[in-house]
Amino acid sequence: MKDLKYFWHRAAWLKHLLIGAGVVLLYGWALQGLKIDLELLKTSVPYVADFVSRMFPPDWSVLDLAGKALVETVQMSLWGTTIGAILSVPIAVLSARNLAPRWLRLLANLLQNLVRSVPSIVLGLLFVAATGLGAPAGTLALSIYTIGYLAKFYQAAIESVDGRSLEALEVSGASWLQVAQYGILPQILPLSLGYTFYMFEYNIRAASVLGVVGAGGIGFELISYIRGFEYPKATTMMLVLLVVVTAIDALSSHLRRRLEADNGNFD
Known part of the structure; x- marks a missing residue:
């Protein structure tokens, strides 16, 4: 048990690496669930601009x-x-x-x-x-x-x-x-x-x-x-x-x- 604690103390960088990898995987999983269509975003820009333009002048x-x-x-x-x-x-x-x-x-x-x-x-x-x-x-x-x-x-x-x-x-x-x-x-x-x-x-x-x-x-x-x-x-x-x-x-x-x-x- 003491040897294991000593190992984790000396290998703190490994713990940080595992935490970082876990965070990246978590956000990757969340991004995959969003199903973002980049092509659709590109074609929607003119429609957004048209909507905003119709709001002005107040x-x-x-x-x-x-x-x-x-x-x-x-x-x-x-x-x-x-x-x-x-x-x-x-x-x-x-x-x-x-x-x-x-x-x-x-x-x-x-x-x-x-x-x-x-x-x-x-x-x-x-x-x-x-x-x-x-x-x-x-x-x-x-x-x-x-x-x-x-x-x-x-x-x-x-x-x-x-x-x-x-x-x-x-x-x-x-x-x-x-x-x-x-x-x-x-x-x-x-x-x-x-x-x-x-x-x-x-x-x-x-x-x-x-x-x-x-x-x-x-x-x-x-x-x-x-x-x-x-x-x-x-x-x-x-x-x-x-x-x-x-x-x-x-x-x-x-x-x-x-x-x-x-x-x-x-x-």
Whole structure:
């Protein structure tokens, strides 16, 4: 056994070579499954160029409608992210290996996996059937969609907490609630808020996709113009969405850096 360990220690290059070969084989297998037709790609370039050319110049006559639809999209994302974040907290706590028993963790993680396995479009269709076309369906779909990811992010943050600080609180006689308040929350707050800001930013884009199934927002107007072959108006919608997503990305990045610098303590 010692000789075998010594051999692998001396032949580290061989281990790296085997790993590299495995990675190459994995990507080769995946590429083969794609069945890419290079000749078809060459002949499709003119069609792509023609489609793009019909989208310009943008039709600014729908700018007012784009602004109103965008406001609805932001409102959907704000409420969807907030509801999803609130519901994610107990699921994350029950999923964390340093807080919950094994059987409870299995159930909570199964719930997370179940939510993440349902595409956002399917959630949109489900709530459109329940509440009808419009923003309420999109908000509910985003709420459930958010749970699947924020619960996992929050769980990872909780599991990264320094266990020694929790043990010190427990030894001093702190209750479970006090351990959570003084030992866990200060450590996970900056990271968790950063995740939440990122999810809000992502939900702006997800809300636009949900418009395809009639869940309100700018996506609903966008897909309506595309289906009606009014590509210049669709371009205006996409440009307005691009500006807002870029602005929100810059703002959320600034807030995340601020949280990390302040370690969760606001001025």
